[in-house]
Amino acid sequence: MKSRNEMIEAVRAEMPERRWTHTVGVMETAVVLAERFGADPVKAELASILHDVAKYWQTSRMETIIREEGLPAELLQYDKELWHAPVGAFVAEGDYGVGDLEVLDAIRYHTSGREGMTLMDKVVCLADYMEPGRDFPAVHKIRELAEHSLEAALIAGFDSTISHLLEQGRRVYPLTVMARNDLILYVRESGR
Numbered sequence: 001m002k003s004r005n006e007m008i009e010a011v012r013a014e015m016p017e018r019r020w021t022h023t024v025g026v027m028e029t030a031v032v033l034a035e036r037f038g039a040d041p042v043k044a045e046l047a048s049i050l051h052d053v054a055k056y057w058q059t060s061r062m063e064t065i066i067r068e069e070g071l072p073a074e075l076l077q078y079d080k081e082l083w084h085a086p087v088g089a090f091v092a093e094g095d096y097g098v099g100d101l102e103v104l105d106a107i108r109y110h111t112s113g114r115e116g117m118t119l120m121d122k123v124v125c126l127a128d129y130m131e132p133g134r135d136f137p138a139v140h141k142i143r144e145l146a147e148h149s150l151e152a153a154l155i156a157g158f159d160s161t162i163s164h165l166l167e168q169g170r171r172v173y174p175l176t177v178m179a180r181n182d183l184i185l186y187v188r189e190s191g192r
């Protein structure tokens with residue numbers, strides 16, 4: 001596996017400066033959330049460093065990887081914004097030598113979420129929604145909820161994404177709906 005510094009330099013070279021600033025925000029937020037909710041902060045930071053590694057890859061390059069490396073082909077029927085997450089996990093494993101499935105899955109599902117999200121999935125996905133550089137109508141509420149509940153904050157995040165997609169008449173990738181349903185059940189049953 002590449003060292004932390006090698007990863008930071010390599011990932012930084014893959015993106016414009018403003019996206020690197022976002023990545024640093026996600027790293028810092030993920031560490032805070034990991035410490036708050038009992039996840040491994042080192043793994044949370046590692047997943048955060050790499051989460052957007054493929055964000056600026058050409059569509060055709062991502063499409064080739066999705067087709068040839070057996071990533072879910074249904075992704076190709078949905079917003080291209082979703083593709084960089086599973087492709088990023090593939091790159092994290094192949095090019096950066098990350099072997100930890102918890103870290104790889106957190107990268108893979110950071111945009112869509114999934115049913116049965118792990119603690120690490122939740123931390124990285126939520127950090128991506130609420131890092132300090134984010135500014136969208138629901139972000140204040142999300143940050144407030146995140147003081148106490150990872151799940152309630154994530155539900156608010158997914159609500160905001162789904163509403164936005166509905167308003168624009170766009171397709172909703174089903175994993176996000178499943179993630180939200182599952183989190184609602186989790187909150188109801190655990191009382192969090």
Ligand SMILES: Nc1ncnc2c1ncn2[C@@H]1O[C@H](COP(=O)(O)OP(=O)(O)O)[C@@H](O)[C@H]1O
Nearest residue numbers: 078079081082111112161165171172173174176
């Ligand atoms: N379930 C979904 N179905 C379709 N598109 C989605 C879904 N979830 C996220 N997206 C798309 O992905 C975008 C967010 O991706 P994200 O990785 O958070 O990018 P950024 O970091 O640039 O905000 C949303 O604005 C939306 O266009």
